[in-house]
Amino acid sequence: MTHDHDLVLRPTEAQITAALNPPPGRNGGDLVVETLAGLGATTVFGLPGQHALGMFDALRRSSLRYIGLRVENNAGFAADAYGRITGEAAPLLLSTGPGALTSLAALQEAAAASAPVLAISSQIPTAGLGGGRHGYLHELPDQAASFRGVVKSVHTVRTQSQIPSAIAAAWQSALTAPHGPVWVEIPQDVLLAETALPVVTAMDATPDDLVPRPELTAVAADLLSKAARPAIIAGGGVVRSDASGKLLQLAEKLDAPVVTTFGGKGAFPWEHPLSMRSWLEDRHTTDLLEDADVLLVVGSGLGELSSNYHTFKPRGRVIQIEADAGKLESNHPALGIHADARLALQALLETVTDRTDAAAPERVRELLRKVADRIASQELTLEQDVLASVRRALPAGSPSFWDMTILAYWAWSAFDPRGANTMHSAQGAGGLGYGFPAALGAAAADPARPVLAVSGDGGALYSIAELATAKQYDLPVTWLIVDDGGYGILREYMTDAFGQATATELTRPDYVALAESFGVPGVRTTPKTLEEDLAKALASPGPSVVVLPALLRMFAPTHLD
Known part of the structure; x- marks a missing residue:
């Protein structure tokens, strides 16, 4: 009897000949780009530096497309967005020391948002590894230590033969649920040395499936089937696992109202009769969720923003489906199911009993009426009109990327994303400067549709240098700056x-x-001409900037009783 793991693929005669006669002039950097191509990568982001030149030299001998940004942190944001849009691991090529460290804030956002970024940096020469003080340019006592608290996994290479396996392991780690950023570092001398190793071809780095335990989904299905007032909170895990269709089926089988977190925007249709939309910073929404006798939380850790600043106190049973084991029951006692959202929702669909609750849509309508009345009482017409103009100007299906600015805070709650995986912001870690470089990464992933970036004037100053990137690669990004x-x-x-x-x-x-x-x-607009100017910019090829001088206000806090 044989097993799959006993089978070894036999190389063809042509493959053997090619392996024994590798092309001349290759170095360790070629092993990096060959491995990435073998894993299926087509685009890489980054910024060259002295120690990393071996990798960048190898790019010209490869089929990989390179998108070079002007600041490492912005390159990280671009890779983050590419990973979110495509679901693929996005390679990020960086140099040692200052270049590496400048990417940390972007990698923190990728970690918080579970974006699959494969960061590959250079290191000081092998002789300097080990924490000494050798005086190399860019030297850190322990560069990897700076990243261990941020990324999913760290891989340090010391020889050329380790390069393909280290990158493949990192790739698998980045794409195993929960997705996230990973770190590979390779010494300068290893990248620069000529190599006689065979050309790297197809690599196997299939991510592991995170399957729910059947006894847990059986209990969850029984609780949901017998619930009197079930409700669902859908987080970013639903979007990342491409499970919005299964969520819709389950909500309709259960007649359960659904609210999406800010990271889960688009996980459920905005106009659906069971959609509570995204009004999480609202006491009326919190009340309805607290009143549920069974609350299903899918792909969310119920953190600060998702729990209305930790004022949410569920009274019923909580079922939490979460790919990150550390987030299970981290904020509320629950029936914790450690699983990919898509696989867990499929298991529930196969085992729940249909229930009918004709009153559920009416409860949702009443909730949305209360929210609308509360916002209307605050005389925030300008803010609502500006957001509505943006929605009308942005074509359905076009992605949008939002910096940490007042209009984005409005959008978290009030913007209809019109589809899953179309609206993204930096609300995971909350750093400034995300919107524009992230939009560039999304445009690199799919240049056939225009992309919108939204920043305030403060956040925009973080990203001005990337106007050069947008122009150089002619990326179809329209940047709305609210000044x-x-x-x-x-x-x-x-x-x-x-x-x-x-x-x-x-x-x-x-x-x-x-x-x-x-x-x-560039064009300077007004609230009255915003829709027309923004639509025109989005319809024009290449990058553009629309500046809206306006003083917007936030709606009043609603997590207070």
Whole structure:
């Protein structure tokens, strides 16, 4: 009897000949790019540096497309978005020390949002590894230690023969649920040395399936089938596992209202009769969820934003499906099911009993009416009109990427993404500067549809250099910059807390003139002309900038009783 793992593929005569006669002029960098291509990568992001030149030299001998950004952190954001849009591991090529460390904030966002980024950096020469003080340029005592608390896994290479296996292991780690960023580092001398190793061909790095335990899904199905008032919270795990269709089927079988977290935008149809949309920062929504006798949480750890700033106190049974074992029951006692959202939802679909609750859509309508009345009472017409203009201007199916700015805070709750995996923001880790470089990564993934980036003027200053990237690669990204003269949301927070704001006001450039200096068309708009100007920019080929001078306000906090 034979087993699958006993089978060894026999190389053909042509493969043997090719392996015994590798082409001349290859180095360790070629092993890197050959492995990436063998794993299925087509596009890489990054920024060259002295120690990493072996990798970058090898790119010209490969079929990989390179998108070079101007700041490592922005390259990380671009790779993050590419990974979110495609579901593939996005290679990020970096140099040692300062170049590597500059990517940390982007990798933190990728970790928080479970975006599969495969970061490959150079290292000081092998002789300097081991934590000494050898005086090499860019040297850190332990570079990998800087990343261990951020990424899923760290892989340090010391010889050329380790390169394919290390990258394959990292690739598998990045794409095994929960997805996330991984780190590979390769010494300069290993990258530069000529290699006689055979050309790397197809690599096997199939991610592991995270299958739910059947006894747990059986209990969950029984609880949901017998529930009087079930409800569902759908998080980012539903989007990442491409499980929105299964979520819709389950909600309709159970007649269970669904709210999506900010990371789960688009996981459930916005206009569906059972859709509570995304009004998580709302006491009425919190009340309805607390009233559920069985609450199914799929692909969310019920963190700060998803729990209405930890004011959410469920009274019924909680079932939590989560791929990250560390998030199971981390905030609320639950029937914890450690599994990929798609596989767990499929198991529930096969075992739940249909239930009918004619009152459920009415409860949803009443909730949304209360939310609308609350917002209407705050006289925030400008903010609602601006967001509505953006929605009308953005073609259905086009992705949008939002920086940490007031309009994005509105969008988390009030924007209809019109589909799964189309709206993304930096709300995972909450750093500034995400929107524009992330949009560039999404445009690189699918240049056939326009992409929208939204920033405030403060966040925009983090990303100005990437106008050069947008122009160089002619990426179809329209960048909406809402200019309120400073860090608008921090201005509000400080004014509310201390009576006045400090360090929030900014001198900023003429963004239209600045865009045009890069060869990127720019236009200054108004709330009344925003829809027309934005639609025109999105319909035009290549990058563009739309600047909206406007002072927007947030809706009042709603997590307080």
